[in-house]
Amino acid sequence: xxxxxxxxxxxxxxxxQVTHEEEVRDYLSKKGATFYIGFDPTADSLHAGHLVQIxxxxxxxxxxxxxxxxxxxxxxxxxxPSDRTDMRSVMSPETIRHNVDCFVHQMSRLLDFSEDxxxxxxxxxxLLSLNYVDFIRDVGPHFTVNRMLAADCYRxxxxxxxxxxxxxxxxxxxxxxxxxxxxxGCRLQVGGDDQWxxxxxxxxxxxxxxxxxxxxxxxxxxxxSTGEKMGKTASGALWLDERKCSVYDFYQYWRNVDDAxxxxxxxxLTLLPLEEIISYERLEGAAINDAKRRLALEVTTxxxxxxxxxxxDEAARKAFSGSGDSAAIPTCPISEEERxxxxxxxxxxxxxxxxxxxxRRLIQQGGLYVDDRQVTDLFETLSDDVFxxxxxxxxxxxxxxxxxxxxx
RNA sequence: GGGGGAGUUCCCGAGUUGGCCAAAGGGGGCAGACUGUAAAUCUGUUGUCGACGACUUCAGUGGUUCGAAUCCGCUCUCCCCCA
Numbered sequence: 001x002x003x004x005x006x007x008x009x010x011x012x013x014x015x016x017q018v019t020h021e022e023e024v025r026d027y028l029s030k031k032g033a034t035f036y037i038g039f040d041p042t043a044d045s046l047h048a049g050h051l052v053q054i055x056x057x058x059x060x061x062x063x064x065x066x067x068x069x070x071x072x073x074x075x076x077x078x079x080x081p082s083d084r085t086d087m088r089s090v091m092s093p094e095t096i097r098h099n100v101d102c103f104v105h106q107m108s109r110l111l112d113f114s115e116d117x118x119x120x121x122x123x124x125x126x127l128l129s130l131n132y133v134d135f136i137r138d139v140g141p142h143f144t145v146n147r148m149l150a151a152d153c154y155r156x157x158x159x160x161x162x163x164x165x166x167x168x169x170x171x172x173x174x175x176x177x178x179x180x181x182x183x184x185g186c187r188l189q190v191g192g193d194d195q196w197x198x199x200x201x202x203x204x205x206x207x208x209x210x211x212x213x214x215x216x217x218x219x220x221x222x223x224x225s226t227g228e229k230m231g232k233t234a235s236g237a238l239w240l241d242e243r244k245c246s247v248y249d250f251y252q253y254w255r256n257v258d259d260a261x262x263x264x265x266x267x268x269l270t271l272l273p274l275e276e277i278i279s280y281e282r283l284e285g286a287a288i289n290d291a292k293r294r295l296a297l298e299v300t301t302x303x304x305x306x307x308x309x310x311x312x313d314e315a316a317r318k319a320f321s322g323s324g325d326s327a328a329i330p331t332c333p334i335s336e337e338e339r340x341x342x343x344x345x346x347x348x349x350x351x352x353x354x355x356x357x358x359x360r361r362l363i364q365q366g367g368l369y370v371d372d373r374q375v376t377d378l379f380e381t382l383s384d385d386v387f388x389x390x391x392x393x394x395x396x397x398x399x400x401x402x403x404x405x406x407x408x
Numbered sequence: 409g410g411g412g413g414a415g416u417u418c419c420c421g422a423g424u425u426g427g428c429c430a431a432a433g434g435g436g437g438c439a440g441a442c443u444g445u446a447a448a449u450c451u452g453u454u455g456u457c458g459a460c461g462a463c464u465u466c467a468g469u470g471g472u473u474c475g476a477a478u479c480c481g482c483u484c485u486c487c488c489c490c491a
Contacts, residue, residue: 161487225447252445259446286444320445357456358438365439365453397438399445 004029005063011274012267014056014219016193019203024215027188028065035060035188035217036068036121036180038173038195039107041076041099042091045241046106048231048253049192051303052222052268054110056190057118061111068119068186069107071100074127075173081166082153082194090165106240110303119184123176139175142208143201151197170201177202181214193218222268225260240303247304248328251312252399254296262291270298319393319401326393326403333407334386342379343368343394352402362396369395 006025009015018024027033037053039046046054057067076096091099104120111118148154148170154162177199180186187206189199199216206214222230231238231253238253239245257265263281266272272294280291293313300309311328318324332350341349344359347368353359360378362368368375370383371392382404385392391405 256445259444262446286446288446289444292444292446316445355456357459358454360459361453362439367439398440 005060005065008063009056009059009219012059013264014052014268016218016220017196017216018218019200019216023213024188024217027215028060028063031064032066033188034066034068034119034180034184034186035190036070036177036184036186037190038070038072038075038123038176039103040072040080041096041103042079043237043239044099044102045239045244046103047237047239049222049229049237051231051240051299052219053190053192054107055269055271056219057111058271060190061118066119067111067117068121068180068184069111070176070180071103071120071122071124072176073097073100073122073124075123075169075176076100077128078165078169078172080169080173080198081157081162082169082198102241121180121184123172123179126179127172127175135175139171139178139205139209142205143171143174148201151201153194153197170198173198174202174205177214178205178209181206181210181212187212187214188217189214190217190219192221194221220268222265224258225264230257230261230265242304246330247300247308248312248315248330250303251296251300251309251316254299255292255316256399257292257295259288262288262295265299266291266295270295270302272298315401319395329393329401329403331391331403331405334382334404335407336387338382339384339387340381342381343370343375344378346382346404347396352396367397 004025006015006028028035037057039050039053057069061067073096076091076099077093079090100122107113107118113120148167149158151170153170154167157166173195177186177189180189189202191199196216196218199218203214203216206212224230233245233249233253238250240250254265254269263277266277266280267274270277280294283291296316297309297313300312304312308328311325314325315328316324318326319329332352334346334350338346338349343363344356347353347359347362348356353362363375363378363380366374366376371385372395383392386404387406391403393401393403395401
């Protein structure tokens with residue numbers, strides 16, 4: 001047995017479940033063998049979770065396989081109930097369309113869509129024009145409601161309620177797999193572990209309808225060592241779009257992961273050689289910070305490019321240890337009219353704090369610093385440095401740094 | 409279609425003999441201590457504001473009352489049982 005990509009994925013902690021280990025392993029050793037991963041256009045930007053999927057694609061492509069990135073424009077009209085307790089809100093066709101466009105745009109920077117690269121597909125192509133009766137007569141007989149209800153992905157919805165619309169999601173995804181098998185000879189679907197039920201539904205459909213072999217492989221969801229989903233910030237998902245999450249904040253997210261999670265993140269989200277990762281994993285105590293810094297730099301580079309990643313790294317050094325270039329620290333433009341306003345007003349006004357009350361609390365609790373000087377006076381007004389020097393760096397709490405700049 | 413139950417602050421969830429409720433408790437968030445820009449732990453805080461007081465909240469709306477999250481009418485939403 002020679003070492004192949006499958007083993008590599010295992011070594012890097014990706015693999016969660018496989019339908020048929022030997023066959024899949026064998027399939028993955030074939031040059032040009034096709035596999036697909038689906039992307040649900042639920043937002044106008046990819047987020048940290050998608051990064052895992054993208055890395056898997058890159059690794060497999062590197063190994064000579066043919067990846068298909070399937071945009072779920074069609075399935076987006078239904079909404080995947082997997083792994084969630086609440087009902088998805090129904091999105092308008094325009095929104096879904098727009099989200100797909102955003103995904104494709106972002107992915108073009110992360111994946112190789114060239115001639116021999118990743119194939120882009122969109123299930124709107126075959127799903128939206130389906131005729132209901134024809135469709136259920138075609139695939140319906142191959143599913144039993146009994147089994148579907150027993151599926152893991154629906155279980156947690158049994159209490160809260162699962163609409164018939166959402167219930168159909170699994171069948172749609174199974175149909176996608178069938179279509180890609182017929183159109184592209186794709187015999188393997190890969191996805192997050194929450195997709196397991198949907199994936200096996202597809203491989204079974206191919207077996208039943210076309211009497212052909214098809215397999216599924218899921219990779220671990222990005223979770224913390226305590227089981228919580230990673231890639232969540234206070235305000236929601238960790239977006240890859242710079243406009244929704246600054247490069248600096250993105251960098252800081254990874255710089256701040258728990259000690260216990262650094263290794264896994266490195267394995268799954270960077271292209272560093274395994275040996276190097278293992279040596280990082282051996283670090284202990286404060287030295288782990290070196291690993292985190294490397295992790296942040298690598299992941300940020302992947303998403304935003306080397307230059308921006310290095311700027312973020314510089315800015316972080318400046319913010320936390322005084323030396324470095326503060327260029328990448330998030331800025332907040334202050335207008336001339338604000339000269340003389342209190343910090344409470346300024347912080348609330350620019351959304352740096354959710355309300356004046358919150359800003360007031362921050363100061364009362366000693367969490368506001370201006371140029372490393374703690375603000376103790378509740379009514380202290382904006383430093384003139386903002387206008388005279390053009391900028392002043394303030395710190396909110398232990399970790400948030402913001403550069404106030406004059407905007408004229 | 410018939411019968412029953414429920415809708416509370418970011419979430420879960422107390423509170424319904426009307427005042428002591430801006431509303432228990434937990435989670436989460438935020439700030440501080442300790443540290444390594446980690447975890448765990450501890451402390452404080454967590455509606456808004458011109459702030460030891462004032463104002464707006466307990467699905468919506470209209471009432472009863474000196475006074476309502478708590479009582480009554482209507483509306484909306486959700487759940488459950490029967491059909």
